[in-house]
Amino acid sequence: MSEDRPRSPRRASARPTFTLFAGIWMAVVLVAIVALVVFVEPYRGPLIAAGLLLLAISPLVIAVTSTTDINRSAERRTLRISHQLEEVIADLRLSDTARAVLSRRQEHELLRRAIEQDLTEGQWDSAHALIQKLDVDYGWKEEAAGLQERLDRERAATFDRSVHEAVEGFERLLRDHRWTEAYTEAARLERQYPDSPRIAGLRERVDTGRLVYRRDLERRFHIAASGDDPDEALAIFRELDLYLTPADAPRFQEEAKRVFAAAREKLAVNFKAAVHDHRWNEALTLGRRLIEEFPNSKMANEVRGLLPSIEERLSA
Numbered sequence: 413m414s415e416d417r418p419r420s421p422r423r424a425s426a427r428p429t430f431t432l433f434a435g436i437w438m439a440v441v442l443v444a445i446v447a448l449v450v451f452v453e454p455y456r457g458p459l460i461a462a463g464l465l466l467l468a469i470s471p472l473v474i475a476v477t478s479t480t481d482i483n484r485s486a487e488r489r490t491l492r493i494s495h496q497l498e499e500v501i502a503d504l505r506l507s508d509t510a511r512a513v514l515s516r517r518q519e520h521e522l523l524r525r526a527i528e529q530d531l532t533e534g535q536w537d538s539a540h541a542l543i544q545k546l547d548v549d550y551g552w553k554e555e556a557a558g559l560q561e562r563l564d565r566e567r568a569a570t571f572d573r574s575v576h577e578a579v580e581g582f583e584r585l586l587r588d589h590r591w592t593e594a595y596t597e598a599a600r601l602e603r604q605y606p607d608s609p610r611i612a613g614l615r616e617r618v619d620t621g622r623l624v625y626r627r628d629l630e631r632r633f634h635i636a637a638s639g640d641d642p643d644e645a646l647a648i649f650r651e652l653d654l655y656l657t658p659a660d661a662p663r664f665q666e667e668a669k670r671v672f673a674a675a676r677e678k679l680a681v682n683f684k685a686a687v688h689d690h691r692w693n694e695a696l697t698l699g700r701r702l703i704e705e706f707p708n709s710k711m712a713n714e715v716r717g718l719l720p721s722i723e724e725r726l727s728a
Contacts, residue, residue, distance in 0.1 A: 516550075519550075520546075520550065520552070523542060523545065523546055523550070524546075526542055527539050527542045527543060527546070527559055530542065531559075531562065531563060531566060534566075534567075534570055536563060536567045539559075539563050540560070540563060543556050543559045543560050543563065544556070546559070571605075571608075574605075575605055575608050575610055575611065576610075578601050578604075578605070578611075579601075579610055579611070581597065582594060582597050582598060582601065582614060585597060586617070586618070586621050589622075589625055591618055591621070591622045594618045594621075595615060595618045597614075598614030598615040598617070598618055599615060601614060602614060602615070622655070625655075626652070626655040629648060629651060629652040629655065630652060632648050633645060633648045633649050633652050633664075633667075634667070636648055636671075637649075637667050637670065637671050642671055642674035642675040642678055643675055643678065645671045645674075645675070646671050646672065646675040649664070649668055649671055652664075672706075675705075676702070676705075676706045676709055676711065679698060679701065679702050679705070679706075680702065680711045682698055683695060683698040683699055683702060683715065686698055687718070687722070690725075692722055692725050692726050693726065695722055696719065696722050696723065696726065699715040699718065699719050699722065700719070702715050703715055703716060703719075
């Protein structure tokens with residue numbers, strides 16, 4: 413708001429000086445009339461009347477002059493206040509505009525920070541809505557277009573990473589031959605990423621992988637069964653048995669019996685040799701394994717009777 417300009421001394425005292433001059437002038441006139449009355453006898457009567465009339469109206473003249481000065485002074489103050497009010501209003505209008513600009517800048521900064529936070533946290537829908545607000549409500553179209561491109565780029569990159577990590581987890585299940593878990597995971601991923609080409613056909617991969625692995629087990633079992641290591645053949649057959657259906661059993665029945673008999677006989681021979689050589693730790697381990705793997709065999713019953721004495725020798 414502009415400050416009041418100081419009035420010059422000349423203008424400030426113009427009206428009071430005029431009033432003073434009027435009073436002096438009237439006093440001079442009265443003195444002249446008195447002198448004429450004293451020294452000019454023929455006009456004494458009219459001069460006395462004029463002097464009395466002048467004395468009567470002198471207060472009125474002075475009052476009118478003073479009132480005029482007061483009114484004019486009040487008018488000047490009113491004009492000055494009016495000008496000041498106009499300046500105040502102009503300042504207030506300018507302040508409203510400035511506040512609007514400041515508020516708009518603050519809103520823009522807050523909106524930009526919210527978009528950045530949503531992009532950092534991967535809140536794509538929320539970020540998209542705020543970018544639309546930046547475009548439509550505030551008119552920052554170029555900035556909104558740049559942010560939308562960044563959103564699309566980061567969302568695509570995040571999606572690709574997510575799909576890649578999910579497929580890697582699925583691949584680990586396949587490598588570990590955890591077919592049931594792999595099938596469940598494939599179904600979940602197909603629901604979660606229905607549009608990803610890397611996810612399509614995962615359940616078919618589980619079925620294919622399981623079939624390929626079963627055929628590999630069959631091949632390895634036949635090779636081991638025809639060799640000299642019945643333990644390996646037995647271990648392979650026990651895993652293969654998880655994939656066989658009742659219709660498959662006859663094809664492996666005879667070969668499996670030979671493998672079981674050979675493995676049981678080899679284990680029994682090793683147990684007897686350990687007992688004979690007083691290798692009690694090894695004898696205890698082989699005896700417990702024989703009972704666990706062939707619980708219904710005749711040799712298992714014999715070992716059950718020998719284990720207490722073997723344990724006693726170990727504790728002695």
